[in-house]
Amino acid sequence: MKWDLEHRRAVITGAANGIAKATALLLAGEGTRLVLVDLDADKLAATADECRTAGAEQVETFAADLTDGEKVHELGDLVRDSMDGLDLLIPAAGIIGRDPIDQMPDEHWDRIMNINVRAVFQLNRELLPQMADGGSVVLFSSDAGRRGSPGKAAYATAKAAIVGLARSIVGEVGRRQIRVNIVAPGFIDTRMNAQTFAEKGDVLADETPLGRNGRPEEVASVIAFLCSDASSFVNGTIVPINGGHYMAG
Template sequence: MRLDLTGKRVVVTGGTKGIGRRVVTAFAEAGASVLTCYRGDETTAAGLLLELKEIGGDHHVVRADMSVRADVEELVAEAHRHLGGIDTLVSNAATVSHHPVVELTDEVWQHTLTTNLTGPFTLVRSALPLLSEGSSIIVVGSRVAQAGMPAAAHYVASKAGLTGLVRALCKELGPAGIRTNLVAPGIIETEATAALPADRRCAYEAKSSLGRLGSVDEVAGAVLFLASDLAGYVTGETLNVDGGV
């Protein structure tokens, strides 16, 4: 089954690499008009724009840092100018780093929480005037929010906070007909995992009941499902896309 999202207006943060990039192109392939953003890599942004032109449709790629409130507000203003409104809002942008607790500085902790948790909150708050009955908010979290991960207390805490944010938003925005859900990927094949040593890759594969890493297509499929009318009675949920970790 191929979802038809023709005419839908979609905003995706962090859409030029990895999972975010595939989410953007999947929405475009389904007929939606997409506005996405990148933080600083002009080369990947230009490459995505070329790919979107080949797919066809009305799409835009702009620069915005989700840790900066002014950038978030400007991104929403761009959505108003280019799309007129938002039918699906996908908060995907995040930062990740690895530091044992004894080496974790206040600065790294704060930057991670600001980007990964405050950023999505600010995005939703700013975008509310452009959302209406039938709109869908989808937050991309991580399976580590439930499983934990060493040397990443800041990252795990930020992703765990998203679960509470989504549950609160589903209660508050549900009466207006706006759905809010979270997609929690496991270990997914991206540019980052391509460089994994063979032994570490095998260890990750062994954690999955399916014995492999996930694909960006599989995460994008979950996002598009939650954006579609097929998920019209689904809100406040966490959809794990983790191969049965």
């Protein structure tokens, strides 16, 4: 399927792995111009090479820890200098953690919040002024952010916070025809979910009406839709991508 994203300028974080990598490859096949960001420089370079082979018009890489505000500023400079602006922002980088609330150290809470919320806020603050009118932002919540997740209170709280952040930005940039939407993946076969899948992947698949867990490419295709003009009146919404595993509003 073609999403008519040729020549669009996109920033994707977390691009070395999982859903972000699948999204980068899908957009590359559309001829999108990409700035790919990840902490792992070697895997990031490998993703960039795959994207060039897939047909990306341009690929730039930026290996950095985006919890460092100075690195976010440097990324902004790279986007300005190499892309002369931005059309699509997809901050997909994130981490999960497992600690019961009564055993959770402050450091665990702070790390989850810094990566999953603070860095996303800083990216929007830095890059939205560069975004062209009519652009699209896709942020990442999760099923955990919608219903909670015992043992993952920090992660669930962070993903719920993303919804408030996204819907607040909607009211600030809407008159520029910039749309901000949220994807909420369920159990997707990624490195982040490796421990969960090892422990109970078959059970989760059995609990899902479709009888299986999801693939990164299935989330990437929804992101591409939200980036495209096909979703031109979709704004401020949460799109669950979970095979029907969790269907409450």
